[in-house]
Amino acid sequence: MPKRLAAFAGIAVLATTGLTTTAPAFADGPTGRELLDKCNNGTDTCVFHPSGAPETFRGDVHQVGDTYYNCTGTPQRSTIKWSETTGESNSFGVSLSAEYGFSEVFKVSIETSYSHTWETSSTFGQDSNVDVPAGEKGWIERSTEMEKVHGQYEMHFPDKYYDHYIWYQDFDATGPVKDAAGQITAKTAAMSDDEKSQHCG
Numbered sequence: 001m002p003k004r005l006a007a008f009a010g011i012a013v014l015a016t017t018g019l020t021t022t023a024p025a026f027a028d029g030p031t032g033r034e035l036l037d038k039c040n041n042g043t044d045t046c047v048f049h050p051s052g053a054p055e056t057f058r059g060d061v062h063q064v065g066d067t068y069y070n071c072t073g074t075p076q077r078s079t080i081k082w083s084e085t086t087g088e089s090n091s092f093g094v095s096l097s098a099e100y101g102f103s104e105v106f107k108v109s110i111e112t113s114y115s116h117t118w119e120t121s122s123t124f125g126q127d128s129n130v131d132v133p134a135g136e137k138g139w140i141e142r143s144t145e146m147e148k149v150h151g152q153y154e155m156h157f158p159d160k161y162y163d164h165y166i167w168y169q170d171f172d173a174t175g176p177v178k179d180a181a182g183q184i185t186a187k188t189a190a191m192s193d194d195e196k197s198q199h200c201g
Contacts, residue, residue: 028162029162030161030162030167032091032092032169032170033092033094035153035155035167035169036092036100036102036153036169036171037100037101037102038155038157038161039100039101039102039105039153039155040101040102040104040105041101042157042161043155043156043157043158044156044157044158045154045155045156046101046102046105046153046154046155046156047105047109047153047154048102048105048106048109048151048152048153048154048171049109049151049152049153049154050109050110050113050114050149050150050151051150051151051152052150053114054110054114054147054148054149055147055148055149055150056145056146056147056177057146057147057148058143058144058145058146058182058183059086059143059144059145059146059182060143061141061142061143061183061185062141062142062143063139063140063141063142064082064084064140064141064142065080065081065082065128065139065140066080066082066139067137067138067139068080068130068132068137068138068139069137069191069195069199069200070132070133070134070135070136070137070138071135071196071199071200071201072134073134073135074134075131075132075133075134076131076132076134077129077130077131077132078129078130078132078138079127079128079129080127080128080129080130080138080139080140081125081126081127082125082126082128082140083123083124083125084123084124084125084142084144085121085122085123086121086122086123086124086144086146086176087120087121087175087176088118088119088120088121088173088174088175088176089173089174089175090171090172090173090174091170091171091172091173092171095120096118096120096173096175097120097121102153105153106118106171106173109151110149116178117178118149118173118175119175119176119177119178120175121176122175122176122177122178122179122180124179124180124181124182126181126184128140128184128186129186130186130187130188131186131188132188133188135190135191135196136188136189136190136191137188137189137190137191137195138186138187138188139186139187140184140185140186140187141184141185141187142182142183142184142185143182143183144176144180144182145176145177145180145181145182146174146175146176146177147174147175147176147177148172148173148174149172149173149174150170150171150172151170151171152168152169152170152171153168153169153171154166154167154168155167155168155169
């Protein structure tokens with residue numbers, strides 16, 4: 001479930017009086033998505049504060065392109081042509097490429113903080129060689145270069161929104177590193193009897 005906080009550490013700022021009081025615990029309040037939809041759409045200010053630099057990592061290993069079946073009695077080199085588009089994900093399951101106020105705030109914050117743009121998708125492909133022994137199959141596997149950002153939205157409202165002027169919302173996003181090949185590996189294995197029957201006649 002999205003985490004929602006009524007002001008930071010449970011503190012609500014009462015702008016009309018200048019007083020600070022502890023916000024009571026309550027079940028009634030906006031969902032995280034409702035808060036984000038208010039970003040620059042009813043707020044005086046809405047900013048995203050990244051928590052540390054983006055974390056880079058490689059995604060799960062998976063096959064790209066077709067499998068080559070060597071039905072001959074000699075080793076064969078096959079060139080497998082492949083292309084793959086990798087998208088992004090986040091804690092609310094919405095695309096940051098869409099024209100949401102909070103998505104634009106997020107992307108501007110990343111560019112300002114780390115001097116590079118946030119990629120909502122990246123396409124990479126190449127022709128990869130695989131040397132396949134006689135009677136075996138060969139394919140290409142890839143693990144994509146990714147980055148993850150964790151942070152928090154800070155939203156200030158001109159009037160009380162669910163009894164508070166200031167709201168914070170945690171947010172995580174994961175996206176591909178632009179133009180990164182990732183780790184590409186050629187793999188081979190023996191064909192099963194069913195594969196030999198299906199592909200080698």
